[in-house]
Amino acid sequence: MIGASREALAAGRENLESLTDNTSVDSAKLAEELAAVTVLLDREVSLRRVLTDPSRSGQDKAQLVSSLLSGQVSGESVDLVAGLVRSRWSGSRDLVDAAEELAAYAEIIAAEKAGSLDDVEDELFRFGRVVAGSHELRSALTEPKAGAVEKTALIKKLLGGRANPGTVRLVTSLVTNPRGRSLEQGLESYSKLAAARRGRVVALVTAAVPLSDRQKERLTTALGGLYGRQVHLNIDIDPAVVGGVRVQIGDEIIDGTVTSRLEGARQALEG
Structure with a gap:
C-alpha cells in the first residue's frame, strides 16, 4: 500500500x-x-x-x-x-x-x-515447508475449481488435532480466500505480522544439518546485533548446501554455505 x-x-x-x-x-x-x-x-x-x-x-x-x-x-x-x-x-x-x-x-x-504465538509461528513455517515439498498437496490446496468445503476438509485432515486452532483458522482463511496471492506469499505475510507484533524480524536460515541450541543462540545473538532488533529463526534443512548456513531477512541474503563459496570459485575461474 x-x-x-x-x-x-x-x-x-x-x-x-x-x-x-x-x-x-x-x-x-x-x-x-x-x-x-x-x-x-x-x-x-x-x-x-x-x-x-x-x-x-x-x-x-x-x-x-x-x-x-x-x-x-x-x-x-x-x-x-x-x-x-x-x-x-x-x-x-x-x-x-x-x-x-x-x-x-x-x-x-x-x-x-x-501464550501460543510461538507455536503458531512455527506451525505456519512448517506447514509452508510441507506444502513446498509436495506438488500434489499444493495443487489440491490451490486448485481454483476445488470448493471451499473440500479445501477446509483437507486442512482439517492435515492439521486438525495436530496444530493450534489459530494456525488452522489462518491457513483455512488463506486457502479458501487467497485473493490472488500464492500460498507461500500468504504464509509469509502471516509470519511477518507475528514478528511485527513481537517487535522482531524473521530470519530464514538454511543449513545442511539441524543446528544445536548453542548454534541457534549464537546466530540469534549475532543477527540481533547486526539488525538492532530481536530475531526469530525459521530453520530449513537442505543437504544441498553442503555446509555453513544461508540467512535471508527480507530481501537481504547472507550466504555462508560451502555451495555458495564453490560457485563463487567456479565463476572466478571461468572469468
Whole structure:
C-alpha cells in the first residue's frame, strides 16, 4: 500500500491493538468476523467503491457500515470497520486488503494472549515447508475449481488435532480466500505480522544439518546485533548446501554455505 492507504491501515492496526488490550474482547471471534467482512468486501465491488468514495463523508460511510453489519457481527467489529471507512484510501481494493490483514492480526493477538504465538509461528513455517515439498498437496490446496468445503476438509485432515486452532483458522482463511496471492506469499505475510507484533524480524536460515541450541543462540545473538532488533529463526534443512548456513531477512541474503563459496570459485575461474 502507498500514501493514504498505508496511513489508513496503520490507524486501523492501532485501533485493533487498543481494542484488544481490553481483556474482555474475544480476539479470535474478532478475527473470524473481520475475515467474513473481508469476503463480503471482496465479493461486493460496488459496496467497497462506495465505502472508499472520497466524495462521501466519513460519517456517511461509517453509518452505512453500521446499518449493514449491526446484528451480523459484534459491536467491536462494526467499530473497527467503521473506523477504516472513515479514512481515505488510494484504491478500493486496499480497503479489502486492510480488513484481511486486521483479521489475521487479530488471530495473532489471540494466540499471543493464549501464550501460543510461538507455536503458531512455527506451525505456519512448517506447514509452508510441507506444502513446498509436495506438488500434489499444493495443487489440491490451490486448485481454483476445488470448493471451499473440500479445501477446509483437507486442512482439517492435515492439521486438525495436530496444530493450534489459530494456525488452522489462518491457513483455512488463506486457502479458501487467497485473493490472488500464492500460498507461500500468504504464509509469509502471516509470519511477518507475528514478528511485527513481537517487535522482531524473521530470519530464514538454511543449513545442511539441524543446528544445536548453542548454534541457534549464537546466530540469534549475532543477527540481533547486526539488525538492532530481536530475531526469530525459521530453520530449513537442505543437504544441498553442503555446509555453513544461508540467512535471508527480507530481501537481504547472507550466504555462508560451502555451495555458495564453490560457485563463487567456479565463476572466478571461468572469468
